[in-house]
Amino acid sequence: MTLKRRDILKTGAGALVGLAGAPMIARAADKQQFHWRMTSAYPSGSPFYSTGPGSASDFVKRVEAASGGRLKIDFYPAGELIPALGGFDAVRGGTVQMNWGNAYFWAGRSFAAQYFTAVPFGMDVMTVNAWLYHGGGQALWDEVYADFGLKALPAGNTGMQMTGWFKKPLEGLESFKGLRMRIPGLAGKVYEQLGVNVKVLPGGEIFPALERGVIDAAEFVGPYLDRQLGLQNAASHYYTPGWHEPSNVSELLINKAAWQQLPDDLKAVVQNCAAACNEISFAWCNANNAAALNDLTQNQGVTVHQLPEGVLPKLRELTMDTLSTHAAEDQQVAKVHKAYFDFKKQAKGWLDVSEKVVLNENL
The missing domain is CATH 3.40.190.170 (Bacterial extracellular solute-binding protein, family 7)
Incomplete structure (x- = not known):
């Protein structure tokens, strides 16, 4: 009986070791x-x-x-x-x-x-x-x-981004004709319809192109990141709002x-x-943007402008026409377009009675 008990205990101990080891092996495999x-x-x-x-x-x-x-x-x-x-x-x-x-x-x-x-x-x-x-x-x-x-x-x-940097002030829609501008994405297609010569450049190439006059205007991000690129040293007219990238x-x-x-x-x-x-x-x-904008305008000779009257309505019109045209030509674009703007419309109902009421000081 003693031997049998010992055998049982020995077998049981081995089984317990095996059971204890199994999760460790599994966990090791999972790692x-x-x-x-x-x-x-x-x-x-x-x-x-x-x-x-x-x-x-x-x-x-x-x-x-x-x-x-x-x-x-x-x-x-x-x-x-x-x-x-x-x-x-x-x-x-x-x-x-x-x-x-x-x-x-x-x-x-x-x-x-x-x-x-x-x-x-x-x-x-x-x-x-x-x-x-x-x-x-x-x-x-x-x-x-x-x-x-x-x-x-x-x-x-x-x-929200900025419209961008311009070497010369904009007088109206006619100022865009022939303008050479770094601007990626959908906004580039919209600007092309105003006669802009659109350039798609990576961030690191924007400043030298603007400084050398290869381009006349450039969009990047906003005050802090634009200042880091030194864009204020190549152009001094800084336009808002970032209609192209809310x-x-x-x-x-x-x-x-x-x-x-x-x-x-x-x-x-x-x-x-x-x-x-x-x-x-x-x-x-x-x-970071607020302090950077203050520095640009107070210390670095930058002038902030709003886009001239009539420009934003035209840009909006061209944007919707461009998007509708592509949606009509491609089912996948149409699906994404509808989902995007349906959600925007739905969200607007809530924002109009919440954030807008508080943030718009003119109301």
């Missing part, structure tokens, strides 16, 4: 590590985009910390691994797993992609986030990129095959870190 690469449309040292709170480098640090080091991402600013606007092809081809930029850079691949960066006379930050996170916008974004083998997430927002979504572009290989907990890490950067970057812009 698969990933080492990815991420490129960017923006150069090294660019505030908001490459460095600082809510930037690409901040995102990379957050992902590594939140994943306990299981997902490490090497970050390559524009020009270090691929050209500034080569992210779409690099991610699609699997050269890298991620790219940090803006969806409207890929307008040549899909016109509908632009709705996920900025739409002229479109939604502000609060409303576009509501659409993306809770109004079906993210699902549409996934649908637009499905045929390319890509996935995207919102990862930042500049908020908000501007930073895009985290992901290779879909690589994304599908991530376990669910690491997918959640990426999604949550991107969402954190989306909110933090917008707060950072708001915290």
